[in-house]
Amino acid sequence: MLGDFQMPSTPRTDPLAATFSTSYAGVVAFVAVATEGSFAKAGDRLGIGRSAVSRSVRKLEDQIAARLFVRTTRSTSLTQEGERFFHNCRPGIERISQAMEDMRDSRQGPPRGQLRIRAPSAFGRQIVMPLLSAFRSMYPDIAVELELDERHADFVSDRIDVAFREGRLEDSQIVAKQLIPMHLIVCASPAYARDHGLPADIEEIGAHRSISYRLPSGRIAEWQFKIDGHARNLQPLSTCTFNDLDLVLQAVLEGQGVAQLRGFQVSGHLREGRLVSCLAHAAPDDGGHFLCYLSRHHLPARIRVFIDYMTDRIRALNQQYDADLPLSGSI
Numbered sequence: 001m002l003g004d005f006q007m008p009s010t011p012r013t014d015p016l017a018a019t020f021s022t023s024y025a026g027v028v029a030f031v032a033v034a035t036e037g038s039f040a041k042a043g044d045r046l047g048i049g050r051s052a053v054s055r056s057v058r059k060l061e062d063q064i065a066a067r068l069f070v071r072t073t074r075s076t077s078l079t080q081e082g083e084r085f086f087h088n089c090r091p092g093i094e095r096i097s098q099a100m101e102d103m104r105d106s107r108q109g110p111p112r113g114q115l116r117i118r119a120p121s122a123f124g125r126q127i128v129m130p131l132l133s134a135f136r137s138m139y140p141d142i143a144v145e146l147e148l149d150e151r152h153a154d155f156v157s158d159r160i161d162v163a164f165r166e167g168r169l170e171d172s173q174i175v176a177k178q179l180i181p182m183h184l185i186v187c188a189s190p191a192y193a194r195d196h197g198l199p200a201d202i203e204e205i206g207a208h209r210s211i212s213y214r215l216p217s218g219r220i221a222e223w224q225f226k227i228d229g230h231a232r233n234l235q236p237l238s239t240c241t242f243n244d245l246d247l248v249l250q251a252v253l254e255g256q257g258v259a260q261l262r263g264f265q266v267s268g269h270l271r272e273g274r275l276v277s278c279l280a281h282a283a284p285d286d287g288g289h290f291l292c293y294l295s296r297h298h299l300p301a302r303i304r305v306f307i308d309y310m311t312d313r314i315r316a317l318n319q320q321y322d323a324d325l326p327l328s329g330s331i
Contacts, residue, residue, distance in 0.1 A: 026060025112141035181286035183263030209257030210236035
């Protein structure tokens with residue numbers, strides 16, 4: 001029916017897009033002229049020519065349909081509309097300028113800001129956390145948030161600045177800096193070794209009480225070895241399983257069984273005699289403990305100093321760990 005017919009509506013222009021497409025340069029030029037009192041001085045301040053400033057202001061005046069300046073050969077002054085527009089625009093321009101200055105300061109001045117870190121639980125507790133106190137003393141303007149989580153960080157959606165990871169990394173989207181090797185050591189308490197002995201080769205592991213680690217994926221972590229130059233993985237039948245490596249370590253210290261643990265976890269216990277190790281001849285090729293971040297370009301100072309600090313301190317610690325780790329299969 002004719003009465004139901006409607007003329008197509010005129011597409012509405014997005015006011016934000018229309019404004020920014022033509023006027024931002026004009027507003028910046030306008031505020032510079034109003035502040036400096038002349039087009040020539042505004043051009044010097046902005047690093048552009050007087051004619052470019054004049055064109056930008058003229059386009060702005062055409063867009064808002066208002067004359068902003070009274071111009072003579074000797075002076076430039078604001079019109080009444082120009083006074084009102086300057087009053088409304090200046091706070092916004094100053095906030096943008098301050099934001100840009102803050103960004104420069106974050107790279108050129110003392111490191112500051114929020115730093116979000118993710119680390120696997122055991123590595124975070126034993127390695128990262130003890131080092132944070134001295135880091136905070138050195139950089140008091142950096143606020144640190146440490147999150148212990150076995151999952152790999154999604155740097156964007158999780159808003160993580162730096163993540164510690166372990167094993168072997170194949171993610172080409174991140175920068176991964178190896179800090180130290182990740183040794184895997186089969187250990188037990190001296191009491192367990194006295195009462196039950198220790199496996200002399202990997203075929204004997206099944207005869208022992210094994211303590212296992214459940215990965216965040218839900219799978220039980222395999223024990224990794226290298227026999228005659230070939231990698232070999234086993235998954236012993238477990239008497240205890242934990243989803244936290246510190247709990248696995250605690251059970252081993254209590255004499256509940258045998259487990260394969262990270263070198264940084266056990267080095268001190270081996271040195272002090274609270275643990276003994278075996279199967280060093282079958283140790284796998286080392287993976288690594290990595291410090292990961294998204295990009296090398298325009299790295300904020302707070303991230304850069306944290307990376308440098310942790311790299312130096314953790315590599316220094318590793319010299320002690322290496323001294324404590326077993327060099328042969330003897331116990």
